[in-house]
Amino acid sequence: MSWVWLAGFLAAGCGVATSPGATLPACSSAVSPNRLGAIHFLTRNLGLGLTLRASPNCGPMLAITHDGGRHWLTEGAALAGNAGVEQLTATSTNDAWAVVGNGRLMSTTDAGATWTAETPRGSVLALALSERALPQLIGLPYPQLFAREDRTTVIGDRGRLLILRHGGRSLTKRPEPTWMGRPCQPAGLAAAGRNWWLICLGGAAAGSSTKALFRTTDGGRRWTIVSQVTSLTAPPRPGAITLQEPNAIAAGSRARLWLAAQNNLYESGDGGARWSRVPGPDPQGAPAAFDVLSPTDVWLLAAGKRLWRTTDGRHWKALGPVAVSP
Numbered sequence: 001m002s003w004v005w006l007a008g009f010l011a012a013g014c015g016v017a018t019s020p021g022a023t024l025p026a027c028s029s030a031v032s033p034n035r036l037g038a039i040h041f042l043t044r045n046l047g048l049g050l051t052l053r054a055s056p057n058c059g060p061m062l063a064i065t066h067d068g069g070r071h072w073l074t075e076g077a078a079l080a081g082n083a084g085v086e087q088l089t090a091t092s093t094n095d096a097w098a099v100v101g102n103g104r105l106m107s108t109t110d111a112g113a114t115w116t117a118e119t120p121r122g123s124v125l126a127l128a129l130s131e132r133a134l135p136q137l138i139g140l141p142y143p144q145l146f147a148r149e150d151r152t153t154v155i156g157d158r159g160r161l162l163i164l165r166h167g168g169r170s171l172t173k174r175p176e177p178t179w180m181g182r183p184c185q186p187a188g189l190a191a192a193g194r195n196w197w198l199i200c201l202g203g204a205a206a207g208s209s210t211k212a213l214f215r216t217t218d219g220g221r222r223w224t225i226v227s228q229v230t231s232l233t234a235p236p237r238p239g240a241i242t243l244q245e246p247n248a249i250a251a252g253s254r255a256r257l258w259l260a261a262q263n264n265l266y267e268s269g270d271g272g273a274r275w276s277r278v279p280g281p282d283p284q285g286a287p288a289a290f291d292v293l294s295p296t297d298v299w300l301l302a303a304g305k306r307l308w309r310t311t312d313g314r315h316w317k318a319l320g321p322v323a324v325s326p
Helices: none
Strands: 005-010 018-020 036-041 047-051 062-065 072-075 085-090 096-100 104-108 116-118 124-130 136-139 145-149 152-156 160-165 170-175 186-192 195-205 208-216 224-229 246-251 257-261 265-268 276-278 288-292 298-302 306-310 316-319
Touching: 036 288, 036 298, 047 085, 047 096, 152 186, 186 246, 195 246, 246 288, 257 288, 257 298
Parallel strands: 005 136, 036 085, 145 186
Antiparallel strands: 005 124, 018 116, 036 047, 047 062, 062 072, 085 096, 096 104, 104 116, 145 152, 152 160, 160 170, 186 195, 195 208, 208 224, 246 257, 257 265, 265 276, 288 298, 298 306, 306 316
16 A cells, blocks of 8 residues: 555544553464454555454454465554454554554554554544655544545545545535435445445344445535435345445445445445345454455455455455354
């Protein structure tokens, strides 16, 4: 990934004061992919992960893979406390930022040997990388979702889209679309070049929800519905977006999309108009996240469950053993 600085989008305000974060001695060396809570790949083979909390005395740790995610080794020291893993981003194996716990931002410059607690005003809800030389924090009100493409960051923000360009120096606000006469209830945002997609939810029941997938190619000025399901009881048309609750959506190109639902992975090869289920990957209801390195190199992590990878954009392979419920 070519982006080389950090932008932390905060719930309110912005600050740069830091203080040392408490760490614990390293707890293990090898770690299974099913113990990861977040991932970020720098190349096809080199990636960083953050492990889930292993025990009361062993918090999350940085983990490194050199073979595309099959094997991971922990690095440095563990974060103390009952810190849940939420997000991870990095510019090298030494320099990484993690969101843990209730929006707490931690950073390391020595591959996890020490962690520093950043102290912005408000919780960090999303991390993104852009194209400037130095780390920088940007404060924005209540962001909910974000998507990244070459030089633009798109943030869903309670009924509007905040569009950042030029390293955050330019901010444009646009309304989100309405669907079936109601404001969009956003549940997923993805971007690939000038193509942005937004999932808007409707009614929900028993793990299913009505929804519409919108697309814009002009920066959010005009939106088009590319697929929708409008009833929880009537069968959706063949190829329509799934009724299952969405978990995460990602774009590899203007045509290729992936949607992780509660218990299945779906793909589209025509920009979201028609969807088909991908055999194999099952997030099992766990929080899911994609890491898209290129249109063909993509990882899907179901935190605490399993890690999958595709190297051709179509076929997915599980990496490591699946987690066994106690």
